[in-house]
Amino acid sequence: MKSKKSTVASVIAGACLTTAVVLTGATPASADYRDCPGNSVCVWDNSNYDGAFVVGGVNLANVGSTMNDRTTSIWNRTGSQICFYQHSNYGGELLAIVAPGDSRPNVGDAANDRISSWRGC
Numbered sequence: 001m002k003s004k005k006s007t008v009a010s011v012i013a014g015a016c017l018t019t020a021v022v023l024t025g026a027t028p029a030s031a032d033y034r035d036c037p038g039n040s041v042c043v044w045d046n047s048n049y050d051g052a053f054v055v056g057g058v059n060l061a062n063v064g065s066t067m068n069d070r071t072t073s074i075w076n077r078t079g080s081q082i083c084f085y086q087h088s089n090y091g092g093e094l095l096a097i098v099a100p101g102d103s104r105p106n107v108g109d110a111a112n113d114r115i116s117s118w119r120g121c
């Protein structure tokens with residue numbers, strides 16, 4: 001009886017461990033392009049919608065320190081055309097224009113790792 005109980009306990013412990021592994025495994029999947037919510041603009045550090053990413057609306061005056069000058073791929077899921085700028089508050093060069101629903105697996109050399117803000121345009 002005692003040994004059966006400890007078997008049950010170890011099965012439960014094993015199940016908890018499996019759950020923890022699954023949850024940990026889900027964290028990197030947050031970089032998956034499908035995690036970009038509808039009606040949002042998403043930008044990723046790497047090409048092909050990979051790596052760290054930031055989600056914003058039609059206007060985002062500053063992508064924040066995590067993604068500043070790091071954007072390489074873009075998905076515009078809004079109904080607006082979006083313009084991407086070199087500096088915060090839509091300053092500096094206009095680096096990219098992405099049509100509603102359009103995406104860029106790689107923004108290209110001229111805009112790569114330079115974007116700091118975006119807005120509908």
Ligand SMILES: [Ca+2]
Nearest residue numbers: 045070071072
């Ligand atoms: Ca990058």
